[in-house]
Amino acid sequence: xxxxxxxxxxxxxxxxxxxxNSIGGFLIGFLENNGAQFMATLxxxxxxxxxxxxxxxxxxxxxxxxxxxxxxxxxxxxxxxTVLSSLPIRLDSxxxxxxxxxxxxxxxxxxxxLQPIWIICMAIVQSMILGxxxxxxxxxxxxxLAASCLGAAIHGATSAVLCSQFCQTLPRPLVGIVEAKGxxxxxxxxxxxxxxxxxxxxxxxxxxxxxxx
Numbered sequence: 001x002x003x004x005x006x007x008x009x010x011x012x013x014x015x016x017x018x019x020x021n022s023i024g025g026f027l028i029g030f031l032e033n034n035g036a037q038f039m040a041t042l043x044x045x046x047x048x049x050x051x052x053x054x055x056x057x058x059x060x061x062x063x064x065x066x067x068x069x070x071x072x073x074x075x076x077x078x079x080x081x082t083v084l085s086s087l088p089i090r091l092d093s094x095x096x097x098x099x100x101x102x103x104x105x106x107x108x109x110x111x112x113x114l115q116p117i118w119i120i121c122m123a124i125v126q127s128m129i130l131g132x133x134x135x136x137x138x139x140x141x142x143x144x145l146a147a148s149c150l151g152a153a154i155h156g157a158t159s160a161v162l163c164s165q166f167c168q169t170l171p172r173p174l175v176g177i178v179e180a181k182g183x184x185x186x187x188x189x190x191x192x193x194x195x196x197x198x199x200x201x202x203x204x205x206x207x208x209x210x211x212x213x
Contacts, residue, residue: 009060010195012060013056013060013191013195014188014191014192014195016056016059016060017053017056017187017190017191017194018184018187018188018191019184019187020052020053020055020056020187021049021052021053021183021184021186021187021190022180022181022183022184022187023052023180024048024049024051024052024053024183025049025176025179025180025181025182025183025184025186026176026177026179026180026183027048027176028041028044028045028048028049028176028179028183029175029176029177029178029179029180030173030175030176031044031176032176032179033172033173033175033176034172034173041082042079042082042083043075043079045078045082045118046074046075046076046077046078046079046122047071047074047075047078049074049078049122049183050070050071050072050073050074050075050078050122050126051071051074053070053071053074054067054068054070054071057070067129069129070126070129073122073125073126073128073129074122074125074126076125077121077122077123077124077125077126078118078119078121078122080121081117081118081119081120081121081122082118084117084121085114085117085118112153112154112156112157112160113153113156114156115152115153115155115156116148116149116150116152116153116156118152119148119149119152120145120148120149122148123144123145123148123149124141124145126144126148127140127141127144127145128141130144130194130197130201134200134201136200136201139200140197140200140201143193143196143197144190144193144194144197146193147189147190147192147193147194148186148190148193150189151185151186151187151188151189151190152186154185154186154189155182155183155185155186156182158181158182158185159178159179159181159182162178162181162182163175163178166178
């Protein structure tokens, strides 16, 4: 059973992780809605999110991984994903079917389906860092990819819903609040997955130490 200080540290880590992703989302939304949409969507998103996530790792004193690679890997992974997503992808018929069957609007389904595609390569390179030098890298890869894609999908859907309600009334400098909320949801899901991943690494390290001793 985890001690009380360890539980408190986990809660603190999760809250700070959510806040960092939310701040990153606000910065991305601010750039996208104030003249830098193409650059923010294609180039800056992974760098912004990855850098703020890296700050959390550093601030919490998380050890044992190649965290210095995290911002660069996140930035490059995001760029690769967005470039791949620009290739012809036939979603029109699927989205049309979903709209007609559910009554939800096109942008909702477009965000929900595209956001995981935009994040998939970033999630892959991040999972490689998380699984570095551990026998559980396959499990870590699967969990982190699933959490990242699920978080991204719900982020896309959440942002679409909030934007439909508030984007027309919010001043342009504050439209980033909508993206902040979406990335906060992503932060909740990936934060829980990250706590599980770090526990897996700790268990792996403890087994290695026992074998050495």
